[in-house]
Amino acid sequence: MKLVIAIIKPFKLDDVREALTEVGVAGMTVTEVKGFGRQKGQTEIYRGAEYSTNMVPKIKIEIVCASDVAPRVVEAVQASANTGAIGDGKIFVLDVGQAVRIRTGETDETAL
Amino acid sequence: MKLVIAIIKPFKLDDVREALTEVGVAGMTVTEVKGFGRQKGQTEIYRGAEYSTNMVPKIKIEIVCASDVAPRVVEAVQASANTGAIGDGKIFVLDVGQAVRIRTGETDETAL
Amino acid sequence: MKLVIAIIKPFKLDDVREALTEVGVAGMTVTEVKGFGRQKGQTEIYRGAEYSTNMVPKIKIEIVCASDVAPRVVEAVQASANTGAIGDGKIFVLDVGQAVRIRTGETDETAL
Amino acid sequence: MKLPTGLAIAAGTTFFAALPAWAQDAALQAPAAAAPAATVDKGDTAWMMISTVLVLAMILPGLALFYGGLARAKNMLSVMTQIGAVACLAMLIWVIYGYSLAFGPESALPSKFIAGFGKAFLAGVTPASQAATFTAGVEIPEYVFICFQMTFAAITIALVLGSVVERIKFSAVMLFALVWLTIVYFPIAHMVWATGGWFFDMGALDFAGGTVVHINAGVSALVLAMLIGKRIGYPTERMAPHSLTLTMVGTGLLWVGWFGFNAGSALEANGSAALAMINTFVATASAGLFWMLAERFSGHKGSALGFCSGIIAGLVAVTPAAGNSGPFGAIVLGAVASIVCYFAVTVLKPKLGYDDSLDAFGIHGVGGMVGAIGTAIVYAPSLGGPGAADYDMGAKLGVQLLAVVVTIAWAAIGTTIAFFIAKAVTGGRVSPEVEIEGLDLGEHGERAYNY
């Protein structure tokens, strides 16, 4: 199995989720994160104190899926999260050794 | 070493932490996340605008442990986070190549 | 490629980011988390109700980098996040199978 | 001469709006001996000053919180700043020429619709100047009257913004406000409240500004929302209120402040103010509960936002009726307004498809109309209202309807003109990038929250 981690722009979440549903991904976990990268954050000024954050709000999506499904997942995310502008984000794929569904104790691919 | 990732229901956090302490896990990292899956979210209505979120608040626990301890960790989480209802969550296990304790520079299992 | 996960004290974030920039890391993703470990949390009292949290606010940094850069990344984090006090945090290193830049579709090390 | 200043006219009879003179009260409170000149009672002055302060509290923080809580977090400061800044602008142009246009002396302009510039820059007003009340021989310091009315202008333009926040440019808001106050608010205020004004002379009942403030603001908001277009993502995207807690706080402050608005509109601390006060309590209480009941009867849960919406709908509806109804008429009026607004907001709006972000029309416009028309009904003595025994409800209904229709037309046309001027000069709407990222960062360079 694979863990696909995608860092995307927040307003793309709905699109990505729909795209994933289409490739048959039923579950995922979402975290609000901050990203540093090429994309520059807004400059804020508070009574003359200027803060250029470099920190941009992002959404991290984590999906565990069967290894053979992973390429399609990656593709779906890449297609749906893409705006062509800097800061669209990254996808990382890691190996997962084991998966368990807490409710039933089912393991591995049946647990997803 | 293994990284055990558990997605659980928020109100189960205390139970899980106690169970983990019993199997000798001393440290863990906790993140507030949102989960999509079988479990359906509440429907909210604001002046007629209806939002059915599908997003359910969850807690993600990350524990790095020695490989031989991992099965007991998985078991402890599965037992303590279980309510038998949909949405109880998942456990994923990944390989960890290296661990460092920042304070001392100790590495690998002594770092945990 | 490697995924370096660092759990650090929140006020050390700026130092760590600077140290990472120096070793050539351009991107990273940051999450606010809570840590359990040796470090004890503050005791809070609200009208006599005492809560000793054991949960300490921490920052999780995730950096994906080329495998040969990873040791330098680990070192930079360890040096810059260190205060010598309990609770300085941990660094974990995992293998990453694939990386994609969403905007361009570039993969692996060119995607970082 | 309209507003007596300096030397008050002794024979000053009922001066402004549509209120029975509560002869019995006057009898109790007026000095027994014949008063050769109008006198100022410090109790009235105290009441009108605090009423003025209460109306300010309705704007900032009241309305700013009510509206702001309903917006998304990324637009919070934008909403609050737009409200605050137009209120400030309204105050400044009020003393420059607004007060004169609404309540100044007659001029070459058609005095049915507008006064003249004779009191521009508050010419001739001193701390000793006085303004008439509804009771002959009783006056209040003119500066107090000016301040009280100033807050009405300020809140009305702020209310309009509710339909277009989260996408309208700050600069467009400011220019729109300037034009709108000039061509819509000042004339309508004159028509309703000044002697010689059209509706005033018709005998339209509007105790505290249901027409001038609420119908006017609500209709303008609707037109403005249609002109500027929907928010990106509306109605599919989740746009839940970012803090109903703050909306609830704003609701409370609006209710609190509204006593200045309604009971203050008696211009005296007397039985009429007391009647306006009790009506403002019970109409609102009724409306708050009835909105929740309407939700239950529609198969939903009674909601906190429903409660707040009902409270506001009730306050809006009781505004023209405050001193023109008995308490039980007010209770019914509140309930009806609440139910009608509920359907306007939850059924009508989705059907018609316009994006009135915070339901400025659905609550202020619709509630205002229910109130204006309902006032003609609850005014009837048979229903516990203060109307005379020979009260002709049909005739009064006609008058009220006419005032409503003229206000709607005037507001719609004026808003259209003001919007196109604002759009031509400023562009009107923020860029899609700014809209998506939020107006706080895009327009003001700040975040509302940094936890």
Add this chain to the structure above:
Amino acid sequence: MKLPTGLAIAAGTTFFAALPAWAQDAALQAPAAAAPAATVDKGDTAWMMISTVLVLAMILPGLALFYGGLARAKNMLSVMTQIGAVACLAMLIWVIYGYSLAFGPESALPSKFIAGFGKAFLAGVTPASQAATFTAGVEIPEYVFICFQMTFAAITIALVLGSVVERIKFSAVMLFALVWLTIVYFPIAHMVWATGGWFFDMGALDFAGGTVVHINAGVSALVLAMLIGKRIGYPTERMAPHSLTLTMVGTGLLWVGWFGFNAGSALEANGSAALAMINTFVATASAGLFWMLAERFSGHKGSALGFCSGIIAGLVAVTPAAGNSGPFGAIVLGAVASIVCYFAVTVLKPKLGYDDSLDAFGIHGVGGMVGAIGTAIVYAPSLGGPGAADYDMGAKLGVQLLAVVVTIAWAAIGTTIAFFIAKAVTGGRVSPEVEIEGLDLGEHGERAYNY
């Protein structure tokens, strides 16, 4: 006949509650010539109207924020909506029959405990009706008196909820409020404040409602908490206040509004109101600091919540004493109340094990008792109080104690009855699922915060 309406009785002597008539003031302010009929002073009217508005501000947003901030985020809207909705309900039944039962004319009912239905639906009240004050010949518009007292009923029932939020059903709250107001609040208000009422005739000292409002609400809250049971997870689970910021804001608004409550209870803008005002300042200031000192002496840090708790404890304790004490008596009273409440909340409550979610009993009940009994002490002229030279403290202590004990018993029994009715009809308590997920989603279908 109790409340003079329309034609005020000229010889109207001290009418309601337990307040010395401040003869010296009366002498200064009453018209020099013999007044053939009671007169209304617009300064009094203005003061009583604004006092009424201030008490509303105590409820919404004041108490809603104070209580809401102490709750968990998932129950925030539930707390605020329950408070708002019972306040609305109280207002409606107040004008329907509550005012009549408390202050209406005598009837077949035992007038020691309750008045009759003679003023149901405010029968006979007009804008010209007047109500007596504590000064002969001085009256205020009856509508103002009705509104002022209406807000007292509204806040009292809202206070009760503090012990059972986070688990009680909205529908149960509404039904409970209806019954409780009818069988507990209206009778006790009658007994304390109306001529012919039991405590009133006994000469019990209760300037602004320590018995009616605070002991009553506190004891009812305690009984209700025990009847409904503990929250799931209490006391082991973390249940820290979700926003002490909001609690602090609520505290400030309560303090601000309490001047309407306490100084407004003088019913005139006179020296008695001024005394109530200064006492409300200094007792509260003292109590706020003394709670923090109590924390320090118990080996803890002085806390923000401690400061807020002290402020409320002080306000509660000074309520019966407001016009019945000198400023330095009030300072001592505030300090004592603060320390006693501190121990009630931090030592007694955990020991007894009941779950009074927001310490409605620990602060309002206990603080109210300290205040009621302490009033008999600080009233003594030897301690700077306004009592006459021959003041008999022992006797007065007996009277106060009796009033307290009767109130406790009445509240406990009435609450039990009201709860079982509410439980029978609505179920009383939400399901464990709703309790765990939060009442905002489960009962109202909303989230308080969407950041």
Add this chain to the structure above:
Amino acid sequence: MKLPTGLAIAAGTTFFAALPAWAQDAALQAPAAAAPAATVDKGDTAWMMISTVLVLAMILPGLALFYGGLARAKNMLSVMTQIGAVACLAMLIWVIYGYSLAFGPESALPSKFIAGFGKAFLAGVTPASQAATFTAGVEIPEYVFICFQMTFAAITIALVLGSVVERIKFSAVMLFALVWLTIVYFPIAHMVWATGGWFFDMGALDFAGGTVVHINAGVSALVLAMLIGKRIGYPTERMAPHSLTLTMVGTGLLWVGWFGFNAGSALEANGSAALAMINTFVATASAGLFWMLAERFSGHKGSALGFCSGIIAGLVAVTPAAGNSGPFGAIVLGAVASIVCYFAVTVLKPKLGYDDSLDAFGIHGVGGMVGAIGTAIVYAPSLGGPGAADYDMGAKLGVQLLAVVVTIAWAAIGTTIAFFIAKAVTGGRVSPEVEIEGLDLGEHGERAYNY
């Protein structure tokens, strides 16, 4: 004898501060017949009581929110509690000896600078005692005057804290407040407001306390900030306001409450209060918008915090001018103050490098000076001010400048003394660990937010 008590002096002439007696008003409102003794008008009493309550609302919740929102979340409760606690302390020492030192009878002490202890513990004050106003023969209950002035002392010390929050110990704050009020505030209040006080006798214009409150607090804040040193991480680390929403709410509440402060300073509900009211509206409106314009002209976005800052700067500047200016003078004064403060805060402060956390000096100190000096200008009848025809602006400017310079020196020296005492006893500043973790946890053992 200074403040008439009990037996008011019939011939009481203008008593306190620097205000023309509005003879015309007095003529209108005073009883026609010769009044043998000063009378109390209930309208005045009502107005002064509500003004007092409004000033309390400025402190808690007003200032607590304004300041708290600007702090970081980890210090929120610390900021609010420090403000609340010093306000309480100020109230207690005010009734113990502060009122006496400021307004008590003359004594052995040099009465130019301070009164004596003759009214310590409010000796001799009863509900029947009266205090003079600016109009001969018109008085208010002395308890009301004491309360009104008490809130001024309370807010002034609270304002000072703005420069040192996020690092000063709670215990240091309390001790500092005790000493500072005694050696700085009470004397300056005496000099400005009491007959026989130095500035008062010089004829310095200070309607509502620009010198006593704002310059005094601002300068003390600056000195205190320099003595205690910068916050760890200043100015490189991100220290953005944690909730500009709350700051905006605080701004609104401050504006609302400031009408009590400014218009209340007329001590009567008359034309002078009305003038102060309109000026407080328009100066503030102007200042709010001009700060945003200053930002635009400096190449930045007009910001929400800028709007709020302008509002406060305008309120500060109009404080001494409130009854001493015409509305258009006030508009200009507001605009100038706003622009000057903008540069003080954004250009001067970074250049000088001191860490005035919340710009207590940059806004209250600088704005106060602009107001004090500007008052001498806008007072001129040629500019629409209420000065007499033969008004000598040059001379008045000299007087104002002298008052400002003396206040600066007095405040600076007194603050230094008070700080070193506080530091010696308490340590002054929290440990770096507590500062980094936040004062809420470190000093109070609580978190402001638990979502």
